[in-house]
Amino acid sequence: MAKISTRQQRIIDYIKGYRREHGYAPSVRDIQIACDISSTSVVDYNLRILQREGVIRRSPDISRGLELVDDDRGGAVEVVSVPIIGAIAAGAPLPVVTSDILQSEGLETVGLPPELTPRVASDLYALRVKGYSMIDALIDDGDVVVLRRTPDIRNGDMVAAWLRAEEEATLKRLYREGDHIRLQPANVQMQPIVVPATNVEVHGKVVAVIRRLE
Amino acid sequence: MAKISTRQQRIIDYIKGYRREHGYAPSVRDIQIACDISSTSVVDYNLRILQREGVIRRSPDISRGLELVDDDRGGAVEVVSVPIIGAIAAGAPLPVVTSDILQSEGLETVGLPPELTPRVASDLYALRVKGYSMIDALIDDGDVVVLRRTPDIRNGDMVAAWLRAEEEATLKRLYREGDHIRLQPANVQMQPIVVPATNVEVHGKVVAVIRRLE
C-alpha cells in the first residue's frame, strides 16, 4: 500500500466536495482545473493510482463514472437505525437487552451516520439518559447513548454498568483490578469508585453519545 | 402540477435504481434502452417534463448530470455532511466561518442523521473540541460540536463564544442581561459567569454534540 500524495489527496477531497455539491462526480477536466493540473493525462495518471490503491472506483469510458470507495456517496448513505429501548437513570434498573427487543417494532430510533457505525450494527441499541446522575461521564439529561451488547469488555472501555448494592446505573470507564472493578468517570476532575466485581453488571459498551440541542 | 405518466414513473424508478447500483446517473441512452424508448429525444422530452415538475434536476451539457430532487434513495436516508472546519479550545481563536470555508473542499466531515438536521443545512459546520476546557458544558476532548451560523441567538441557546479579554473560547448557554451577558454552563453543578456584552463574540449556535467512543 503506497502512500497518497498531496496532489492525490487534493483530488480526493475535490471529488468528495464536488459530489456533495452536485450529486454527481466531476469530469477529468473539472478535476484538472480545480486542482491546478496542467494536463488531463496527469489527472488520469493519478486517478489510476487512486484506483489501484482502492480509494476510488472507475467505470471505463463512462462520463463521470467515478465513485469514492470509502464513500459517503456524495451525501447519501445508508443510515443505521438503532432502537432506543429505554432509559438509563440512577436507581432504575437497566432494560434487559434481548434479540427480541432489538428486532421489535414501534420503538423510537436514532439514525447513526457511518462514522459512528461499527461493522456489525445488529447488536447496537440506545438508551436515553434521564436525570443528571451521569454528569460525571459528561452526559446530560436527555442525551442518547449508543451501546453495543458485547461480552468483549476491555480495560478502559466506557460501559453501562448496574451496581447491585447501590441500585444505581452508571456510565463509566471500566478497569478490572483483581477481584475489584474500578469505575473511572469520564470527567477528569472527578474521582473513580472501586467496587467488588460481583457487584457490577455490565450491560454494554458505549459506542457513541449524541446530544441534540435547539 | 401535472400528473406523472407511466413512462415517466418508469424512468424515475430506473434512475433511482441505477444510481443506487452504480453511484452515478444513467445517460440518456441508458434510459432509452432500459425503458424501451425508441428515441433519445423522447427521453429528453420526458426528462424535461420531470424537471419542470421538480422531480429531477438537470445540469445542461453535463454527462450524466442528473439528480433526483426528492431522493430517499430507495430506503436509504439522506445524511447531511457537515464540514469540520477546525478546532475549539480555550486560548485558541475560533475559526472564522465564511461561505468560502463552508464550500471549500478537503475538510473532514461528519455525517448527520436526519434527526439532527434542521431544514436548512447549508449554514451548519462543526468543530472538534481540543482539551478539557469545555468540560463544564459536558463536552470532552475530541468531541465534535455541530453549530449553526446564525444571527438569531435567543436566551438559553447554547453558543460557541469567544471571550475577547480572557482570550478564551467556550461553549455555554447564553442569557442577555442588560449590557452584560451571562454564560451558564450546561453542567448544573457549576457556576455561571457574567461578562460585558462587548467582550463576547458569538460564533454560532450549538445544534448537536457527537462523541464517538471505542
Next chain:
DNA sequence: GTTTGTTCCAAACAAACGTTCTATCGCCCA
C-alpha cells in the same frame, strides 16, 4: 374540419469527455 397540444420517432450535430501518445524533468543508483 381545422386548430392545437401532447407524445413519439429517427437521424444528425456538436459538445463533453475519457483515453492515449509522445516528450520532458528530476532523482536515484549502478
Next chain:
DNA sequence: TGGGCGATAGAACGTTTGTTTGGAACAAAC
C-alpha cells in the same frame, strides 16, 4: 554517464452523450 522510474506536460483522437431538427400520429378543443 547513462538507464530506469515516478511524475508531469501538451496535444490529439475517438467515443460518449446531451441536444436539436423535422416530422408524424393522435386526441381534445374550437
